Amino acid sequence: MQPSSDDAFRRIARISSHLRPPASQMEEASLLRRANCRSKGGAHGFKVAILGAAGGIGQPLAMLMKMNPLVSVLHLYDVVNSPGVTADISHMNTGAVIRGFLGQSQLENALTGIDLVIIPAGVPRKPGMTRDDLFNINAGIVKTLCEGVSKFCPMAIVNLISNPVNSTVPIAAEVFKKAGTYNPKRLLGVTTLDVVRANTFVAEVLGVDPRDVNVPVIGGHAGITILPLLSQVNPSYSFTQEEISYLTDRIQNGGTEVVEAKAGAGSATLSMAYAAAKFADACLRGLRGDANILECSFVACQVTELPFFASKVRLGRSGVEEVLPLGPLNEFERAGLEKAKKELAISIQKGVSFINK
Numbered sequence: 001m002q003p004s005s006d007d008a009f010r011r012i013a014r015i016s017s018h019l020r021p022p023a024s025q026m027e028e029a030s031l032l033r034r035a036n037c038r039s040k041g042g043a044h045g046f047k048v049a050i051l052g053a054a055g056g057i058g059q060p061l062a063m064l065m066k067m068n069p070l071v072s073v074l075h076l077y078d079v080v081n082s083p084g085v086t087a088d089i090s091h092m093n094t095g096a097v098i099r100g101f102l103g104q105s106q107l108e109n110a111l112t113g114i115d116l117v118i119i120p121a122g123v124p125r126k127p128g129m130t131r132d133d134l135f136n137i138n139a140g141i142v143k144t145l146c147e148g149v150s151k152f153c154p155m156a157i158v159n160l161i162s163n164p165v166n167s168t169v170p171i172a173a174e175v176f177k178k179a180g181t182y183n184p185k186r187l188l189g190v191t192t193l194d195v196v197r198a199n200t201f202v203a204e205v206l207g208v209d210p211r212d213v214n215v216p217v218i219g220g221h222a223g224i225t226i227l228p229l230l231s232q233v234n235p236s237y238s239f240t241q242e243e244i245s246y247l248t249d250r251i252q253n254g255g256t257e258v259v260e261a262k263a264g265a266g267s268a269t270l271s272m273a274y275a276a277a278k279f280a281d282a283c284l285r286g287l288r289g290d291a292n293i294l295e296c297s298f299v300a301c302q303v304t305e306l307p308f309f310a311s312k313v314r315l316g317r318s319g320v321e322e323v324l325p326l327g328p329l330n331e332f333e334r335a336g337l338e339k340a341k342k343e344l345a346i347s348i349q350k351g352v353s354f355i356n357k
Contacts, residue, residue, distance in 0.1 A: 052121025056269035156298030170351030189298030
């Protein structure tokens with residue numbers, strides 16, 4: 001039996017509602033039930049929201065997450081331009097159903113029922129700016145978005161990208177504490193780009209494929225707080241002191257290298273989107289129940305006297321299932337650790353004070 005024209009119109013309307021739901025419909029909670037957020041043929045997997053999806057990181061990240069077979073529903077939220085990004089990415093013939101949300105009034109609908117929230121929202125660095133220069137703007141953005149998460153999807157895992165991560169993760173933690181929804185296992189600062197850079201730069205020195213290299217990077221996500229553990233590189237290799245100094249400096253200043261190369265046109269957006277998608281995929285595989293998912297992340301932990309620290313973590317169904325010890329450090333790394341901790345303590349307190357002032 002051929003479908004009637006009425007059936008065809010209903011199908012078209014249903015598809016259109018995924019791309020840009022009318023404001024009147026967005027108010028109706030009934031539309032947010034899981035069954036209504038999937039179209040026929042949609043992938044079986046997890047619901048993911050990207051907050052800041054129209055930005056320099058958000059757009060390529062949205063494309064990469066649309067390609068991820070573990071994503072069944074992808075919500076793209078921003079305060080500007082999200083309908084256009086949503087329409088563009090919706091044309092990709094992958095399984096994930098995509099929906100766009102625009103502005104603060106649609107934040108609830110963007111977050112309801114979400115399993116993983118990725119937050120790249122905020123302004124990028126420009127030449128001469130440090131990550132701390134971004135603090136006053138991005139801190140307020142992170143606070144608002146995390147208040148939304150605490151209300152509308154308090155059980156979601158949160159991947160926080162917005163800089164300065166050393167301060168925004170403590171901000172998010174304080175917001176969740178005040179709301180009574182804080183779960184340290186589900187709040188993860190994304191430092192994967194430091195690992196990606198470390199693997200790439202070390203591979204260049206060794207003359208090998210970077211996909212075969214794994215360098216743990218601990219500490220934080222800014223300048224001297226980024227501490228690559230070259231003594232623990234896999235496969236094992238003994239670097240000269242000159243190589244250690246060169247690699248450590250380049251890994252710590254990789255972001256500045258990109259900012260300066262773009263000469264005012266932006267910061268590390270493409271490599272950050274790649275790293276964020278890689279980390280999000282690890283979180284989703286953990287949620288699925290895959291074993292032995294190890295990544296580095298800036299999390300609440302007790303590997304040092306600081307309340308937050310980037311360390312190797314084991315991911316699972318509950319988020320962070322285990323924070324691994326730092327392992328043996330050489331003299332150079334121990335000295336770097338002390339410098340990193342001093343800087344980190346200031347950044348962490350800055351985030352806490354922003355919420356509790």
